[in-house]
Amino acid sequence: MGGGREVSVSLDGVRDKNVMQLKKLNTVLFPVRYNEKYYADALASGDLTKLAYYSDICVGSIVCRLEKKESRSVRAYIMTLGVLAPYRGLGIGTRLLNHVIDLCLKQNIQEIYLHVQTNNDDAVNFYKKFGFEITETIKNYYTNMDPPDCFVLTKFITQSPVKK
């Protein structure tokens, strides 16, 4: 763990006035350019989408989309979660993910899921720590990445309170 001092980390919502911060993050974090729908969904998801500030510098984000399931219930899909390279290992990703899990618990959203490239062991292990499980493997999910397959990781929130 780097950072010998306590530095405050805070979360802030995404609004139309600061959405460019999210775009800046995404250009360096992900090999994908997201379309307008991604940002519209992010803005629509309310508190489920957050920017993380490390002593007032925007260094990471979690971006979710709310999806309606058949049976009137709602589930959260984590579109992206990422932290700038120099600021990793400081617990910021954990903080972001915990925020979403807590919020789902409060709002009675019972399912959170996401896609991870099958070779991304670090990510899979990271999510497993929070109680996510591989529920599906989709072949040829990605069009121009190798490997093209992905796992679906899902966490069901019903009874157990979230461990912090």
Add this chain to the structure above:
Amino acid sequence: MGASLPPKEANLFKLIVKSYETKQYKKGLKAADQILKKFPDHGETLSMKGLTLNCMDRKPEAYELVRLGLKNDLKSHVCWHVYGLLYRSDREYREAIKCYRNALRIDPDNIEILRDLSLLQAQMRDLTGFVETRQQLLTLKPNHRMNWIGFAVAHHLNSNVAKAVEILEAYEGTLEDDYPPDNERCEHGEMLLYKISLLEEYGFLERALEELHKKEPKIVDKLTYKEQEVSLLVKLGRLEEGSNLYKALLIMNPDNYRYYEGLQKCFVLYSENGKYSSDETDQLDALYKSLAKEYTWSSAVKRIPLDFLQGDKFREAAVNYIKPLLTKGVPSLFSDLSPLYDHPGKADVIEQLVLELEHSIRNNGRYPDRTEKEPPSTFLWILFFLAQHYDRRGQYDVALSKIDEAIQHTPTVIDLYSVKSRILKHAGDFSAAASLADEARCMDLADRYINSECVKRMLQADQVALAEKTATLFTKDGDQHNNLHDMQCMWYELASGESHFRQGDLGRALKKFLAVEKHYADITEDQFDFHSYCLRKMTLRAYVEMLKFQDRLHSHVYFHKAAAGAIRCYLKLYDSPLNSLTEEEDNTSKTPSQKKKMKKQRKADRAKKEAEEKSEESSASGNSKFGKRHIKPVDPDPYGEKLLKTEDPLSEATKYLKLLQKHSADSLETHLLSFEVNMRKQKILLAFQAVKQLLRLDAENPDSHRCLIKFFHKVDSMPVPVTDAEKLVWSVLEAERPFISQLQDKTLSEANKVFLVKHEDSLMHRVAVAEMLHVLDPTKKPEAVKLIEDSSNKVVPKNGALGPVMGWKLKDCIAVHKLLDKVLTDQDAALRWKVRCAEYFPYTTYFEGSHSSALQNSSNNLDGETTVNGDASHPGISGSESLATANGKLEAFKNLTI
């Protein structure tokens, strides 16, 4: 009032006056008409009707009625008073004063008129008149507090401080012992503080201090009490008491620099120029070390020692100051330290020590000699600091590499883009600077500061339309562009004016410059309300200070810039009157395609404007049921075309020149402009005066030299004087010339040579000499060009290891290029110069340097692909969303809706 009327009408007349005072104009108008039905020639009623109409926006009728009323009843003070009020409402104060004086001749003791007159006299700074009027008011109504105070202030303004004190004390003598009542304690305290400040101003220091102590319980403003006390103590040389009091003040506010300055004075350790002997430095060091222990929260106490410490002690203090702020992430650190860059050697020390920090953090994440790791952001702030440091030193390539590294490290910090934009501006690439500023702006659309900064960059890059659009994002809805004018947004108007001027659109440039001039007139105007308000509220110290500020208002730098800009426009207009940019006329300075573009632009603007007006009208009519809406008068000359049609641009220029001469007499530019204007007007003596002023201010300045040579060259080439006036001018010059040391026993050519020898190493001096060589003898053009081209750009000595800094300034080199191109008209030399400068200034668009955005769209381009950090293998990343968007819409990044 209304005395000549029968009782019923007399009552109606009283109703008019009352309705006017309570702003029930319709009611007043009705009453007036009722009287006029019976007495159609009644002067006072006619006047009052006019005054009422004046408030209902029916000016022409108002003037007609008021004048008619006066004609019918010349002996009525009411009619004269009303006439004065009418003038006053139109800001014609001199006329208004005349009317009031006539009214007072008829009714000398009319308090209302006297009061109105005194306000105008204060406004017009008729100080003797002001004193007289206030005296009369006091004599008439001595039981009125305001009359005492007004009389005292009048004497103070009229430089009779002793008298002012006397009056205030006489006023105090009229008060009961238990004065003031609770609801007037603040006012009374202010009056006392004003009186004490008068005593101090007059030099009665002992008495002031005594009075201060005596009245302490009655002074409400305890902070000012203490500050006044300490100021008096120090002036009386009671330094020990003074230092104790300063320390007490520092407990209240440990970051007030003035307190530290005062404290140093108490220890006799203060010097205006900041220079101290080594002994004094040691004492100061010890003083601040002890203060730092006392005021641990103060940042001033840590910062001030950097100003006086030298050598190793400076280095040590600087490291200790800088390190925690880099850790904390203080974006303003560089501007905090930048005054130190004017101290010899300190910039080098700072560079060295920050580079050491950078090295250490880069390699192991720690400061040297520390075991704990720094947060990752420290590295970012070090790079950010270094970028600004190298920018300041003119090493733009290093600055850019640092800022790029910082952006790569943390791409979300807005300040990084702002600084990069600033570096590019300094390096001469205005359009790249503008697009970076726009990128910064997009990152926080709610931040007015970065929005404004972006607008400024756009104007510097001559993107006026875009700038206007961006600026209006933060104005209220409605007539957006005018809104900037209403807000007196002067930096914008100046920058816009400069840009129009650069692009040759003199009309719009003038519009903007004159708008700024208008703001200053408005500010002068705005003081009017305070003449009565401040006397009533007793904020006397602030009031007198405000009046003094108003007296030197026009020496403010924005006014100076606006006036100079307007004069330049008029000069250009005079030199090439055909260039006036009315659409039909030929415009030689522009290529046909440019002209077409401008025409189109203007047409589009006009169409837009019309559409807007229409929609406004329709919305206005829709709103009509909500009562009258304030409708702004439409600017009849939005593009300044009428301004350009002036008959006599030079006399217009002279108006503003006079203001500059009065208020900015110590500015070289003022007299340069005066020289240019008066040479064109053939006002030889005034031009000579300008030359003398220039020599007085800075005889070694290249422009002073130019004017001197040009002036006498012109004089020498004039025909022999014929008329008496010409002979007189001649004799003055004959008498003055021997006193100009530059010209003693020398021909102009010789003087030119002497100037060259004196300043051989300076580019701009050589250029001035070359230009004058050509002026004196046009056949010497090759020699002049050679003189310029033989100049050498020397490396400024400094021990930084990261590349040399050249001595020439970009601005100067551009001026030289223009001179070669336009004045000496040697295209080959101009081209050679351009190639040479492109080398010195690789980022400059003007010279099309190899790194500038004029040539390539790579390094500073924003729309281009940012290298994508493809590392998806770290924890905390989930792969994503449908990939149909992978070759995503770049435009989306730019077209953020707001």
